[in-house]
Amino acid sequence: METVVSGLVSQVFLRCVEDCLEPIMLTDRHGRLTYVNPAWVMTYGYTKEEALGKTPRLLRSTHQDEEFYKNIWATILNPEHGFWKGELTNRAKDGHLVPVLLTITPYRENGEEVQGYMGIAVDLSAQKTMEQQILHQDRLASIGLLAGGLAHEIGNPLGVIRGRAELVLNQVSGNDFAEKNLSIILGQIDRMSGLIQSLLRVSRVPDQVPLRSLSLGRAVNDVVELTAEECRRKEIALRLHNVEHNILGEEGKLQQLLLNIVINSVHAIEEQKKNDPRPNQVHFIEINSKILENGACGLTVRDSGCGIPSENIGKLFKPFFTTKEVGKGTGLGLAMVAKLVDEIDGKVSVQSHGVGQGAQFNFEFKTPEKPISCENR
Ligand SMILES: Nc1ncnc2c1ncn2[C@@H]1O[C@H](COP(=O)(O)OP(=O)(O)OP(=O)(O)O)[C@@H](O)[C@H]1O
Ligand SMILES: [Mg+2]
Numbered sequence: 001m002e003t004v005v006s007g008l009v010s011q012v013f014l015r016c017v018e019d020c021l022e023p024i025m026l027t028d029r030h031g032r033l034t035y036v037n038p039a040w041v042m043t044y045g046y047t048k049e050e051a052l053g054k055t056p057r058l059l060r061s062t063h064q065d066e067e068f069y070k071n072i073w074a075t076i077l078n079p080e081h082g083f084w085k086g087e088l089t090n091r092a093k094d095g096h097l098v099p100v101l102l103t104i105t106p107y108r109e110n111g112e113e114v115q116g117y118m119g120i121a122v123d124l125s126a127q128k129t130m131e132q133q134i135l136h137q138d139r140l141a142s143i144g145l146l147a148g149g150l151a152h153e154i155g156n157p158l159g160v161i162r163g164r165a166e167l168v169l170n171q172v173s174g175n176d177f178a179e180k181n182l183s184i185i186l187g188q189i190d191r192m193s194g195l196i197q198s199l200l201r202v203s204r205v206p207d208q209v210p211l212r213s214l215s216l217g218r219a220v221n222d223v224v225e226l227t228a229e230e231c232r233r234k235e236i237a238l239r240l241h242n243v244e245h246n247i248l249g250e251e252g253k254l255q256q257l258l259l260n261i262v263i264n265s266v267h268a269i270e271e272q273k274k275n276d277p278r279p280n281q282v283h284f285i286e287i288n289s290k291i292l293e294n295g296a297c298g299l300t301v302r303d304s305g306c307g308i309p310s311e312n313i314g315k316l317f318k319p320f321f322t323t324k325e326v327g328k329g330t331g332l333g334l335a336m337v338a339k340l341v342d343e344i345d346g347k348v349s350v351q352s353h354g355v356g357q358g359a360q361f362n363f364e365f366k367t368p369e370k371p372i373s374c375e376n377r
Helices: 002-019 038-044 066-077 125-153 155-171 176-203 216-233 251-275 333-343 372-376
Strands: 024-028 033-036 084-091 097-109 113-123 212-215 236-241 246-249 283-291 297-303 347-351 359-365
Touching: 024 038, 038 113, 066 084, 066 097, 097 125, 125 155, 125 176, 155 176, 176 333, 212 216, 216 236, 216 251, 216 283, 216 297, 246 251, 246 359, 251 283, 251 297, 251 333, 251 359, 333 347
Parallel strands: 236 283
Antiparallel strands: 024 033, 024 113, 084 097, 097 113, 212 246, 283 297, 297 359, 347 359
């Protein structure tokens, strides 16, 4: 009778483990996987067949070093602890990272000898994304305070200095030396004002302007026109493919964000030319758009520039992240792009196969419910 009951209990437990939404794995005492539940398969993308017999090393990411894993085992094998619980970042089969809260406990035969280990993970991906967003908002809020103060404390005197410099410039016509130096002063004042304006734009609360249907093609053409001369001089081919859809947005914001992206591409190509000065290399900035399966309009801007090292990918949209020399970049361009995209309910992400391999920025924009292209044609 007791055997029947315990058999039933085991079946119920097995069902629970199979149906559990958190990834669970069992290993033998040598650490080889003997069981993984369906949630584990879903989370990490390996099939049972691929996983069983391997060790959980399969999931290791470079977020933790060898020492970290050694410590885990030292803690589990230490009779005073006997288990390990903590956060770590695993790597799924397709390479994406999965932050988890993992508990590893040994299981024993009759409470005596260790038979193997059980790992239960709680997927923290959603929580981590939310934490990042809150951190980002906090950072923007403090930049907002800073920018507000700067705009007032520095912006006003700068305006006065600019006005006086212009006045003097008008008085010295014919004096090349004075003209040249006053123009430099004016240029630098404009740079400082530009920086303050960028800070204000990155941090301000978005205006609630209703989005309207506008031509992506027109915005892209405007930006191409603005940058065409510079690209021609730098021998960069600007290629447009199929950029003709209508999206929901605001013209000014769309132009501003595209301009930032294209200018960054120009800089990245210049950098690449410095790193790899072989002649006759074809450099390009390619802009493509298409309607995606979800009905949104996808826009990609791809370049043949210096690429982005993987460790920088996660930092690009953070305010003040720049790899440019002091005085050449403020690191506010992409923070502003992220903000503008957010304001028009879009999405932006970046891809790069690494240093020297170019970069691609992917946008998703909302489209009018009834595409205007159908109404207007
Ligand atoms: N197309 C690209 N290819 C390679 N790296 C890029 C590309 N676009 C951006 N980056 C990297 O992202 C960093 C941040 O870009 P962002 O536009 O925010 O600032 P910035 O260009 O350095 O300065 P600025 O505030 O003047 O725009 C750059 O310094 C560069 O390292
Ligand atoms: Mg920039």
